Amino acid sequence: MAVMQREYGRRTLLREIRRAGRVPRIELADLTGISRATVTTITAEFLMDGLVEEVARDEGEPDSRRGRPRVDLKIRGAAHLVAGVKISHHKLSLVLLDFEGEQLAAEECDLPAPVNAPEVLAKAIRDAVTHLATVAGRRADEVSGVGIGIAGIVEANDGFVHWSPSLSARNVEFGALLTRTLGVPCFIDNDANLVAVAEHAFGLGREHSDFLVVTIESGVGLGMVIGGALYRGTRGCGAEFGHTKVQLNGALCRCGQRGCLEAYVADYALLREATLVSGQDATADPAKRVETLLDAARAGDATARSIVERAGQIFAMGLANLVNIFDPELIILAGEQMQFDHLYSDAVIEAMRKSIVQVDKAPPEVVVHKWGDLMWARGAAAYALDKVSELALERLGENAA
Amino acid sequence: MAVMQREYGRRTLLREIRRAGRVPRIELADLTGISRATVTTITAEFLMDGLVEEVARDEGEPDSRRGRPRVDLKIRGAAHLVAGVKISHHKLSLVLLDFEGEQLAAEECDLPAPVNAPEVLAKAIRDAVTHLATVAGRRADEVSGVGIGIAGIVEANDGFVHWSPSLSARNVEFGALLTRTLGVPCFIDNDANLVAVAEHAFGLGREHSDFLVVTIESGVGLGMVIGGALYRGTRGCGAEFGHTKVQLNGALCRCGQRGCLEAYVADYALLREATLVSGQDATADPAKRVETLLDAARAGDATARSIVERAGQIFAMGLANLVNIFDPELIILAGEQMQFDHLYSDAVIEAMRKSIVQVDKAPPEVVVHKWGDLMWARGAAAYALDKVSELALERLGENAA
DNA sequence: CATTTTAATTTGAAAGTCAAATTAAATAAG
DNA sequence: CTTATTTAATTTGACTTTCAAATTAAAATG
Numbered sequence: 001m002a003v004m005q006r007e008y009g010r011r012t013l014l015r016e017i018r019r020a021g022r023v024p025r026i027e028l029a030d031l032t033g034i035s036r037a038t039v040t041t042i043t044a045e046f047l048m049d050g051l052v053e054e055v056a057r058d059e060g061e062p063d064s065r066r067g068r069p070r071v072d073l074k075i076r077g078a079a080h081l082v083a084g085v086k087i088s089h090h091k092l093s094l095v096l097l098d099f100e101g102e103q104l105a106a107e108e109c110d111l112p113a114p115v116n117a118p119e120v121l122a123k124a125i126r127d128a129v130t131h132l133a134t135v136a137g138r139r140a141d142e143v144s145g146v147g148i149g150i151a152g153i154v155e156a157n158d159g160f161v162h163w164s165p166s167l168s169a170r171n172v173e174f175g176a177l178l179t180r181t182l183g184v185p186c187f188i189d190n191d192a193n194l195v196a197v198a199e200h201a202f203g204l205g206r207e208h209s210d211f212l213v214v215t216i217e218s219g220v221g222l223g224m225v226i227g228g229a230l231y232r233g234t235r236g237c238g239a240e241f242g243h244t245k246v247q248l249n250g251a252l253c254r255c256g257q258r259g260c261l262e263a264y265v266a267d268y269a270l271l272r273e274a275t276l277v278s279g280q281d282a283t284a285d286p287a288k289r290v291e292t293l294l295d296a297a298r299a300g301d302a303t304a305r306s307i308v309e310r311a312g313q314i315f316a317m318g319l320a321n322l323v324n325i326f327d328p329e330l331i332i333l334a335g336e337q338m339q340f341d342h343l344y345s346d347a348v349i350e351a352m353r354k355s356i357v358q359v360d361k362a363p364p365e366v367v368v369h370k371w372g373d374l375m376w377a378r379g380a381a382a383y384a385l386d387k388v389s390e391l392a393l394e395r396l397g398e399n400a401a
Numbered sequence: 402m403a404v405m406q407r408e409y410g411r412r413t414l415l416r417e418i419r420r421a422g423r424v425p426r427i428e429l430a431d432l433t434g435i436s437r438a439t440v441t442t443i444t445a446e447f448l449m450d451g452l453v454e455e456v457a458r459d460e461g462e463p464d465s466r467r468g469r470p471r472v473d474l475k476i477r478g479a480a481h482l483v484a485g486v487k488i489s490h491h492k493l494s495l496v497l498l499d500f501e502g503e504q505l506a507a508e509e510c511d512l513p514a515p516v517n518a519p520e521v522l523a524k525a526i527r528d529a530v531t532h533l534a535t536v537a538g539r540r541a542d543e544v545s546g547v548g549i550g551i552a553g554i555v556e557a558n559d560g561f562v563h564w565s566p567s568l569s570a571r572n573v574e575f576g577a578l579l580t581r582t583l584g585v586p587c588f589i590d591n592d593a594n595l596v597a598v599a600e601h602a603f604g605l606g607r608e609h610s611d612f613l614v615v616t617i618e619s620g621v622g623l624g625m626v627i628g629g630a631l632y633r634g635t636r637g638c639g640a641e642f643g644h645t646k647v648q649l650n651g652a653l654c655r656c657g658q659r660g661c662l663e664a665y666v667a668d669y670a671l672l673r674e675a676t677l678v679s680g681q682d683a684t685a686d687p688a689k690r691v692e693t694l695l696d697a698a699r700a701g702d703a704t705a706r707s708i709v710e711r712a713g714q715i716f717a718m719g720l721a722n723l724v725n726i727f728d729p730e731l732i733i734l735a736g737e738q739m740q741f742d743h744l745y746s747d748a749v750i751e752a753m754r755k756s757i758v759q760v761d762k763a764p765p766e767v768v769v770h771k772w773g774d775l776m777w778a779r780g781a782a783a784y785a786l787d788k789v790s791e792l793a794l795e796r797l798g799e800n801a802a
Numbered sequence: 803c804a805t806t807t808t809a810a811t812t813t814g815a816a817a818g819t820c821a822a823a824t825t826a827a828a829t830a831a832g
Numbered sequence: 833c834t835t836a837t838t839t840a841a842t843t844t845g846a847c848t849t850t851c852a853a854a855t856t857a858a859a860a861t862g
Contacts, residue, residue, distance in 0.1 A: 003818090005406055005817085005818060009818090009819090024840080024841095025840075026841080036820090037821080037841095037842075039841090040841060040843090041818090041819095065829085066837070067827075067840065068826055068828055068839050068840040068841070069839085070841095071841085162762060210634075210635045222726070226627060226632065231627065233611075233729070234728055234730040234765075239726045239728065240726070240728075244721075244726060245721060245756055246646075247648065248648070248714055248718060317646045321646055321722065322726070324641040324645045325726065326640070327633075327634025327635055328635055329635040355646055358657075406849060410849090410850090427810080436850065437809085438813095438850070438852080439851070441811055442811095442850090445811095466860085467808070467860040468809065468858075469807080469810070470808085470859060471808085803862100806860085806862095807861095808857100809859095810855100810857070811855080811856070812854080813852105813854075813855085814852100814853090815851090816850090816851085816852100818849080819848080819849095820845105820846090821846090821847105823843080824841100824842080825841080825843080827839090827840080828837105828838085828839080829837080829838075829839100830837070831836075832833105832835080832836090
């Protein structure tokens with residue numbers, strides 16, 4: 001039990017150092033409530049183990065305080081190497097981060113097919129990670145952990161994939177398979193969850209302990225951070241925000257049910273109605289067709305506007321429901337493509353504000369976070385970072401004992 | 402920090418004893434992972450302080466084990482007295498519990514009006530609690546804490562009521578006012594939250610750490626237990642499930658917005674349409690009129706059935722949305738009146754199951770818990786019990802130091 | 803009545819935290 | 833240039849807490 005106490009201290013301090021970036025010991029003591037003596041002891045352990053390092057202070061403000069100057073601590077990037085992999089339709093996106101979260105390399109590579117057998121996909125990931133490491137001048141076996149984000153229903157704690165649009169089989173022990181194939185600890189989770197992890201670790205959620213992240217790709221995803229931790233539901237599965245119902249007996253969704261949010265806002269939902277808009281070429285690429293539709297709407301085409309505006313209204317309604325249920329302090333709309341600008345518009349956010357219960361208190365902050373192409377992969381890497389940190393702390397505990 | 406550790410042990414053990422009812426020390430050690438030595442130390446403290454007492458084992462199974470027999474510990478009912486108060490339209494419902502949760506008295510009393518000034522309501526509660534204590538042969542100043550459940554938007558941590566249908570003023574420091582008026586610590590929260598607390602403490606949620614409680618009264622309420630604790634949102638406010646939107650530009654709700662769940666399933670929503678059903682007497686009592694409507698539906702009246710069935714469908718849709726977002730292991734539908742049987746029917750639960758994302762795993766368990774009339778008041782009392790336990794443990798910590 | 807078995811308590815060592823004292827490293831003052 | 837002052841970090845020693853092991857307690861069994 002005494003060891004539990006030390007573990008708490010270690011966990012808290014490492015997390016705080018990571019969040020702060022660079023921070024002197026005395027501030028760590030103030031921030032965490034742990035005494036200076038203990039902060040010294042624990043950080044000495046970290047230094048000895050190479051997890052953190054001391055750096056000279058280089059503040060813009062010349063500090064000008066007299067007395068012994070503070071010495072900043074920061075995560076030591078060289079301590080570990082992690083990779084993040086996002087599995088999408090036809091490709092893999094990958095990033096390689098050091099232990100500090102600095103990006104060392106990024107890559108994309110094609111997949112043989114949109115749906116693959118688990119073994120095939122695992123091998124593709126192994127090869128891609130090996131190549132990624134090579135590009136950065138490292139060896140694959142230097143990687144301490146790999147995070148993998150995949151669409152579908154995933155039980156993150158056991159690495160079990162109930163179902164995924166990227167896998168040809170159901171109910172796969174994909175985490176174990178990956179760990180075996182890559183020879184490196186692999187951590188798998190629903191992709192939207194991982195974006196939430198990334199926002200918490202690197203992004204706009206750094207200062208918050210309770211917030212929601214809504215992602216739009218071809219589907220609509222939701223990640224929830226509650227009480228400083230990702231909430232995965234009781235079975236470790238992610239939230240299925242895209243399939244919450246917004247209309248009784250509504251539009252048909254690709255999940256086979258009716259009235260899902262996704263059936264109104266996803267690209268395929270827009271295109272279903274777009275055949276009625278002039279200038280549409282049904283044989284063109286879907287992304288291209290959506291672009292044409294949005295252009296028509298902006299140009300004032302009544303039919304196109306009707307389609308796009310309804311999608312916005314429905315999306316606002318879905319967001320408002322989340323606010324009414326969670327009362328979060330922050331909602332992050334994370335996306336990359338201009339394609340979804342119509343859902344991130346001020347009009348939509350305003351409509352959402354009008355649909356939440358009115359009280360004499362500020363409505364939740366809504367921010368749009370346009371990540372680059374590699375948002376999803378960075379999310380996966382952030383998860384790996386988290387897990388690798390845990391493992392490192394465990395090892396520290398065992399060595400000390 | 403060392404004191405934090407002891408506090409953790411105390412908290413854990415008292416909670417475990419409360420949950421178990423009666424339990425021997427050795428089992429407490431196994432259950433909590435705390436060593437037998439420490440369990441002895443801490444429970445000795447509890448015994449000394451009178452929070453807990455030893456009782457002879459009286460199992461039906463004659464145990465038949467040789468060796469020194471186990472001695473059960475249980476919460477000592479006489480240690481504290483708490484009251485729970487539920488504020489409804491025209492009345493107050495109250496219960497008096499001992500520290501073990503045993504009900505010593507219960508009462509209802511009328512309120513001068515459905516909406517009252519905060520001071521008036523506080524005095525009414527003071528008088529009612531005093532009377533309740535008298536009925537049980539106790540004095541009001543023997544009560545260690547009073548929990549109060551009120552409809553509306555409440556910031557439980559500060560006892561701040563943003564808005565309530567029972568109060569004539571907004572933004573009232575009602576918790577502080579009550580504590581001042583009663584001369585006893587008062588704890589206020591949204592009523593649906595308190596039902597969740599009660600389910601967690603006494604009810605069907607005792608074995609679960611993550612579940613949802615949906616309550617139906619004149620509105621629809623939601624309480625969420627996440628990670629073993631009530632989740633109140635970031636501002637301490639309860640979830641507003643009743644005002645989640647189920648239809649774009651839908652039916653008008655009493656909150657002034659359109660398409661709220663409540664606007665389809667609440668009694669006033671049913672009655673709004675019931676004027677078209679034969680046999681309705683618009684001047685009758687609302688509860689009576691709802692009864693007439695449901696009778697007509699059961700008797701096969703097409704219009705009445707249409708009204709009632711749609712309410713059920715919409716309710717099922719709302720429940721399905723909760724499941725899709727939370728993936729809970731359990732949903733408790735808590736209610737008292739036969740009036741809502743049509744929402745608790747197997748058909749509704751079946752419709753909900755069809756509207757959730759299908760995976761190869763069991764859907765959440767849905768149970769209906771029909772409490773007696775005093776469900777709400779007991780919820781409030783359970784909250785008070787929780788808070789009084791906390792205060793008792795704090796006192797213990799200070800005395801030891 | 804001694805033996806065995808199991809529960810609860812006591813004991814003494816080990817681990818951990820922290821306030822206070824000390825040391826370290828800088829600036830300011832004389 | 834030296835000394836005083838100030839602030840950060842470390843060390844020290846007292847105190848708390850936990851826990852394994854030893855001991856004691858209380859029963860059934862032979």
